[in-house]
Amino acid sequence: MNVSNNTIVLPNYRVLSINQIMIQVSSIIFPSIFLAFDTILLLSTIESRRDSSIPYAYLMVMSLRGVLANFILLLQPCVYLIATLPGYFEFTELMGREATLLGNFSYLVALVINVLMSVNRVAVVMKPMNTWFDNTRVFIYCGIIAILMLISLLIPYFSPCDINFDMTRLAFISGCAPGRHPVRF
Template identity: 40%
Template sequence: MFEHIPMFHVVFQLIFCFLAFLFMLYDIALLMATYAYRNDQNIPFAYLIVMNVCGVLCKIAFITDFVTYLVLPYYEYLAYREFLGREFTMLGTLTYFIPMCVSVLMTLNRFFIVLRPTDQRAFGQKRIFFYSFLILILCFTLLLIPRLSYCPVNFLASTLVFLTACAPERHPVTKFTNINAIWVPTTLLVINLLMVLHLKANRYDIYSRIRQKSSVISMSSSNSLAQSQIRREHMLMRQTVAITVGLSFYEVGSLLMRTFPDTYNSLPQQVRDLTFYFRLETICAINFIVYYMGSPSTRKMLKKYFRSGELKRDLSTRKISSTFQMSRIET
């Protein structure tokens, strides 16, 4: 089956698919738990739904890219990529761009909470879904233009290259997104870190030592009225920082490749390929890193969801057992 594929790629593509599949199962589980606790005001319901739906679809696209290459004969794989490859490439890129843009929305949400912690009407759950829909339309349009043009993009697992039909040229929209995508996570990272420092300064009364006493009393009163919002803000800000850092791995790698092409090309081919697998896997691991490793609240929610499922099964088993015993007594 793998005669036409170097063993190095067979091993690492199988590892990639296995890990991506596990991360996809986590996304599905978290999606189910989020829906089950959709009325819980302590979880960012809309963000979790959007991020996990994108996570599942993104991993389906990536896994399909590699599995078809591993399973199909090489010429059949090329025919398949010509038939559906551009669509799966577009799906994978779309579900990568949407979380990146949603992180912009999250940062605006955080900034709005810092300015007006008691007024969250602009970022209610329904409005977040609406904003996310607008983001979907924007990202889809940016990807659809090259897809319908003379220069669509097609990912080839055989060479680990996003190949364009007009290679070595690229469509202007594709070139623009490739060059400027790096600024989204890096800019957001700086903004979020500044907001974290601002909140830390508020917590330790650094500003109050400079301001007048009356301003301190007013600020303390306002903070006391919005403690729950501020706690939720801290959680969401940590998640936003984690998302921007995770997305930066792939974009920073692309930036270094464009900035130092000679140095990058001088590296052994296996090192370059392994770097690509790692960068792509970081995209698959975003939701696990953000919403499990970096978010105690969603981690507790997920554990609670599975414990409740085990409790229901246990109660159901006991009910069936008791019914069976009652039937035996009656007979």
């Protein structure tokens, strides 16, 4: 987006309506609270790693995922509010693909790990004394899930039609827009 030299470009918060500002501020406040919670949970899980009565592996993986997701959820609206519109678009060109990749990765990993936790509960009811879900194996399962999710997200990342989250539209935008991305899932 080109801006002429005699045009004053205001930060985005100066040109938004009060309702839009309230939505943007709440999209900063809530991830900040959740980021603090996930950080405290991660630190307390690390501190309690020798306690066998807690699901250490699940707590570690989910709190790490939460820290990553909330950082990305906090970064995008902060940059959007503080920067000018051309500055925000410069940010999305510089780091938007990576932020979208990390945000989607942390979101999708959480969904699949929740399924893994449900399978774990069913397995414990079916065979209470099995060792299919000890901490080491849960870390291995979560690692396999993370690798598979990352591979599935790297395909559109390295394609010419990268996916990017746009705060001005509050939507995921394909690099081929308005056309569809060739790989949809």
